Amino acid sequence: MGRIFCLMGKSSSGKDTLYARLSEKLHFSTIVPYTTRPIREGEEEGREYYFITDEEAMELEQSDRLIEMRTYNTAYGPWKYMSYDNISTTDADGEKILPERNFITIGTLESYVKYVNYYGTKNTIPVYVTADMDTRRERSHFRLNGTLSELELKEIDRRLKADEEDFSDENLKKCSISTSFDNSGKLEDCVNEVKNYIREKIKDTE
Numbered sequence: 523m524g525r526i527f528c529l530m531g532k533s534s535s536g537k538d539t540l541y542a543r544l545s546e547k548l549h550f551s552t553i554v555p556y557t558t559r560p561i562r563e564g565e566e567e568g569r570e571y572y573f574i575t576d577e578e579a580m581e582l583e584q585s586d587r588l589i590e591m592r593t594y595n596t597a598y599g600p601w602k603y604m605s606y607d608n609i610s611t612t613d614a615d616g617e618k619i620l621p622e623r624n625f626i627t628i629g630t631l632e633s634y635v636k637y638v639n640y641y642g643t644k645n646t647i648p649v650y651v652t653a654d655m656d657t658r659r660e661r662s663h664f665r666l667n668g669t670l671s672e673l674e675l676k677e678i679d680r681r682l683k684a685d686e687e688d689f690s691d692e693n694l695k696k697c698s699i700s701t702s703f704d705n706s707g708k709l710e711d712c713v714n715e716v717k718n719y720i721r722e723k724i725k726d727t728e
Contacts, residue, residue, distance in 0.1 A: 523619070523620050523622065523645070524620045524621055524622055524623045524624045524625060525620070525624050525625070525645055525646070525647055525723070525724065526553065526620070526624075526625045526626075526627060526637060526641060526645055526646050526647070527550070527624065527625065527626045527627070527647050527649055527720055527723075528627055528628075528629060528633070528634045528637055528646060528647065528648050528649065529541050529544070529626060529627065529628045529629075529649045529651065529716075530628070530629055530630055530631055530633070530634055530648065530649070530650055530651065531650060531651035531652060531653070531689075531705070532652070532653070532658060532682075532685035532686075532688075532689055533658065533662065533681040533682060533685050534653070534657075534658040534659070534661040534662045534681075534682075535651050535652060535653040535658060535705055536651065536653055536661065536705040536709065536712070537628060537651045537705070538570060538628065539709060540651060540705060540709065540712060540713060540716065541570075541626070541628045542569075543709065543710075543713045544626060544713060544716060544717060544720075545626055547713065547717055548624075548626065548717060548720065550623070550624045550625055550626040551609075551621075551623055551624070551625045551626075552625065552626055552627065553605065553609065553625050553626070553627035554568060554569070554570075554571060554572055554627075555571055555572070555603060555604060555605045555606075555627065555628070555629060555633075556571060556572045556573075556574050556578075556579070556582065556602075556603070556604040556605070556606065557571045557572075557573060557574070557601065557602065557603045557604070558573075558574060558575065558576055558579050558600075558601055558602045559573075559596075559598075559601040559603075560573070561573045570628075571603075576602070579591075579602050579604060582604055582606055583604075585606065587606055587607040587608070588604065588605075588606055588607075589604075589605040589606060589607050589633075589636055589637060589640045589641075590604065590605050590629075590632070590633050590636030590637070590640075591603070591604045591605075592604075592630065592632060592633065594684075596677055596680065597673050597674075597676045597677035597680060598673070598677065603629075603633070605627070605629065605633060605636070605637070607640065609621060609625065610641070617642070618640065618641050618642065618645065620641070620645055624724065630688060631688055631689055631693055631694070631697060631699075632688065634646070634648050634697065635697060638697075647720075647723055648697065648699050649703070649716055649719070649720065650689075650694070650699050650701065650702045650703065651702070651703050651705050651712070651716070652702045652703065652704050652705065652706075653704065653705045653706045654706045655682070657706045658682060659678070659682065662678045662681075662682070663678075701719070703715055703716050703719070
């Protein structure tokens, strides 16, 4: 049976780029989440997210295969993020059965908890990525080409502050997450560290 590796981290920790590199190197299947936020420069439909309308999000909410949904009240208005199960089957006891391959997905600590609740602890493995605050602020500004409106600065500040609470030591401890990977420096160093960690985890579950 395969496993689901949940890559998570604070805003601008570099997890999106890390996710793309790991998907390329490990050749895992991806579980692509959905969002109602606008597509950003450099993103592609169906790669980072499926970009959907509020009406389409409401339809997914009604499904019994909805894994999780989060709504963020951003400076631009409410944005929804959702994950949907289109990979598993269910046995006679109601347990989720994954295909004989491994998956990787990207999200938050909250979404990881929902994945555990849906697929079970043994099927869901966390990969927590970090970066120092200065690096995260720099990446946030670079993402917007260094020209920031008052609204954009407000949104960056909201996200950085919210992440400090979401990824607090208390919340990480509740989820039994004690391993982290620093992505403040060279990307390839972090890619290789995480790749080796994932391969060891696969060996441990075989």
